[in-house]
Amino acid sequence: MGSMSNFDQQQGSIPNSSSFDRLLDLRSSLSSVKRVPSASNLRSRSSSMGSENGTPKKSDPKIVRAAAGYVLEDVPHVTDYIKGLPTYPNPLQDNPAYSVVKQYFVNEDDTVACQIVVHKASPRGTHFRRAGPRQKVYFESDEVHACIVTCGGLCPGLNTVIREIVCGLYHMYGVTRILGIEGGYKGFYARNTIPLTPKSVNDIHKRGGTVLSTSRGGHDTSKIVDSIQDRGINQVYIIGGDGTQKGASVIFEEIQRRGLKVAVAGIPKTIDNDIAVIDKSFGFDTAVEEAQRAINAAHVEAESVENGIGVVKLMGRYSGFIAMYATLASRDVDCCLIPESPFYLEGKGGLLEFVEKRLKESGHMVIVVAEGAGQELMAESIRTMHNEDASGNKLLLDVGLWLSQKIKEHLTKKQKVLNLKYIDPTYMIRAVPSNASDNVYSTLLAHSAIHGAMAGYTGFTVGPVNGRHAYIPFHRITETQNKVVITDRMWARLLSSTNQPSFLSQVDVEDAKKEEPPAQFLQGDDKKRCSEESVSNNCSKLSSSSSQKSTGQKSA
Ligand SMILES: Nc1ncnc2c1ncn2[C@@H]1O[C@H](COP(=O)(O)OP(=O)(O)OP(=O)(O)O)[C@@H](O)[C@H]1O
Numbered sequence: 057m058g059s060m061s062n063f064d065q066q067q068g069s070i071p072n073s074s075s076f077d078r079l080l081d082l083r084s085s086l087s088s089v090k091r092v093p094s095a096s097n098l099r100s101r102s103s104s105m106g107s108e109n110g111t112p113k114k115s116d117p118k119i120v121r122a123a124a125g126y127v128l129e130d131v132p133h134v135t136d137y138i139k140g141l142p143t144y145p146n147p148l149q150d151n152p153a154y155s156v157v158k159q160y161f162v163n164e165d166d167t168v169a170c171q172i173v174v175h176k177a178s179p180r181g182t183h184f185r186r187a188g189p190r191q192k193v194y195f196e197s198d199e200v201h202a203c204i205v206t207c208g209g210l211c212p213g214l215n216t217v218i219r220e221i222v223c224g225l226y227h228m229y230g231v232t233r234i235l236g237i238e239g240g241y242k243g244f245y246a247r248n249t250i251p252l253t254p255k256s257v258n259d260i261h262k263r264g265g266t267v268l269s270t271s272r273g274g275h276d277t278s279k280i281v282d283s284i285q286d287r288g289i290n291q292v293y294i295i296g297g298d299g300t301q302k303g304a305s306v307i308f309e310e311i312q313r314r315g316l317k318v319a320v321a322g323i324p325k326t327i328d329n330d331i332a333v334i335d336k337s338f339g340f341d342t343a344v345e346e347a348q349r350a351i352n353a354a355h356v357e358a359e360s361v362e363n364g365i366g367v368v369k370l371m372g373r374y375s376g377f378i379a380m381y382a383t384l385a386s387r388d389v390d391c392c393l394i395p396e397s398p399f400y401l402e403g404k405g406g407l408l409e410f411v412e413k414r415l416k417e418s419g420h421m422v423i424v425v426a427e428g429a430g431q432e433l434m435a436e437s438i439r440t441m442h443n444e445d446a447s448g449n450k451l452l453l454d455v456g457l458w459l460s461q462k463i464k465e466h467l468t469k470k471q472k473v474l475n476l477k478y479i480d481p482t483y484m485i486r487a488v489p490s491n492a493s494d495n496v497y498s499t500l501l502a503h504s505a506i507h508g509a510m511a512g513y514t515g516f517t518v519g520p521v522n523g524r525h526a527y528i529p530f531h532r533i534t535e536t537q538n539k540v541v542i543t544d545r546m547w548a549r550l551l552s553s554t555n556q557p558s559f560l561s562q563v564d565v566e567d568a569k570k571e572e573p574p575a576q577f578l579q580g581d582d583k584k585r586c587s588e589e590s591v592s593n594n595c596s597k598l599s600s601s602s603s604q605k606s607t608g609q610k611s612a
């Protein structure tokens with residue numbers, strides 16, 4: 057096994073040095089020499105990393121390789137593009153609450169493995185930098201001017217993350233200047249800002265929504281970075297889903313291009329749980345729990361009448377995690393439909409045949425459908441306009457209504473008695489405050505983000521990977537989406553619990569298998585195919601698959 061001190065840097069924006077440790081030493085030694093001008097003074101300074109025409113140039117991934125197939129996909133650091141920054145002792149060392157912890161600061165070399173199911177001969181594989189407080193920080197407490205913004209749809213826990221960023225910065229690092237940006241990205245240049253203090257955010261975690269309000273669309277990179285620069289903000293905390301993280305990534309690129317000492321930290325948010333790499337997103341557990349109430353109601357209604365059918369539509373634009381977990385948790389669901397698993401209505405093995413069969417067997421049934429399911433099927437029968445929201449997300453047709461209508465038509469044709477109740481709790485499950493476990497999880501996310509920014513890391517999203525919080529480069533989060541893998545065990549568990557047909561043809565199964573992580577990853581005996589390259593390239597797909605296995609089962 058290779059050790060971290062034997063790193064070879066192969067590409068990326070790390071300055072030439074043969075050892076990662078030496079790079080860290082270099083950072084510290086440079087730090088005592090020169091102090092850089094403040095962010096506002098750097099306004100017109102052009103960085104060597106920027107392109108000549110002023111368009112943000114995407115920085116290369118920071119990849120560090122070591123023995124036995126060890127790969128570190130590192131996150132950027134402000135010292136990558138500003139040399140000679142001073143460091144300061146972490147104020148936490150004098151904090152009575154934290155100073156008693158035996159090893160409170162994480163080791164600089166600590167990393168978190170992306171894949172933890174391995175074989176004897178498996179390469180060590182891809183890792184991310186472990187999140188947590190560092191012995192040295194790159195910001196003095198009174199130098200920090202932080203801001204927080206929430207973007208995209210609502211999600212339980214948003215207020216908890218806001219609260220914990222404010223309280224964490226204040227109580228752990230003595231930071232007092234924290235601004236809330238109102239109304240999402242466009243708030244940077246078109247709305248007011250709100251000063252945030254531990255007092256003003258004290259109770260907000262008990263409320264749903266976001267006290268900063270949110271929006272879709274309106275991402276104008278240069279206006280946003282102008283606003284950051286003009287206000288002298290040097291830590292930007294961005295809470296949002298996949299679209300938001302893409303926006304955060306281009307903000308980081310532009311900040312780097314302008315050579316600003318500004319840390320950009322993303323906190324992943326989505327109740328759909330569709331963010332790749334991380335174990336699960338905050339608010340997801342709360343959403344699943346809340347969905348139980350709708351499913352219970354549908355079940356009570358359905359079982360109380362002759363041929364009762366309850367149809368419940370849940371959120372999940374591209375990923376059916378909420379529907380899948382709510383179904384598995386409830387045990388009252390007879391059929392769960394998700395975007396990842398195509399289904400059909402008519403004929404042998406179709407949904408309508410199954411509905412008839414289940415009504416005959418039990419006299420009632422409950423169908424849970426994720427909002428993104430059956431969209432192609434519906435488009436075949438309804439003439440539709442292709443509409444998008446302000447962020448460019450596809451606007452969906454109401455599959456719950458459509459399905460209810462199709463079932464009614466079918467059973468009426470067969471002159472069957474039918475009592476169908478359609479329940480659409482979609483916005484109710486995301487507007488509630490977060491439950492206890494999401495509250496704790498949100499707190500850890502906020503703290504990890506703060507520690508990372510204070511330590512000078514930037515251009516990262518924070519989140520648990522196999523249970524340990526890590527700093528993940530933006531591109532890892534944005535290049536792919538987490539989806540239910542229908543050839544995986546969790547979906548099989550669901551099919552066996554509902555006893556519904558899989559609706560899949562042989563061709564569908566073959567197609568789904570093509571989406572699966574490549575088998576060679578776990579076949580340790582073929583060293584060539586298990587190259588570091590393939591490990592690194594396949595990490596996000598594998599994580600998507602392994603994360604959905606672990607989602608809802610692991611705590612942060
Ligand atoms: N590719 C992109 N580049 C820059 N900004 C983007 C990009 N995609 C989305 N954004 C911006 O990110 C913000 C949020 O995006 P979006 O509405 O897609 O929600 P989201 O963050 O994906 O959250 P969710 O889908 O979970 O509600 C919007 O202001 C949008 O303009």
Ligand SMILES: O=P(O)(O)OC[C@H]1O[C@](O)(CO)[C@@H](O)[C@@H]1O
Pocket residue numbers: 208209210297326327328371372373427445486
């Ligand atoms: O109506 P809005 O605010 O666009 O949000 C709806 C979308 O937001 C999500 O909840 C993701 O945040 C999706 O499941 C859903 O399609």
Ligand SMILES: [Mg+2]
Pocket residue numbers: 208297298299
């Ligand atoms: Mg999204």
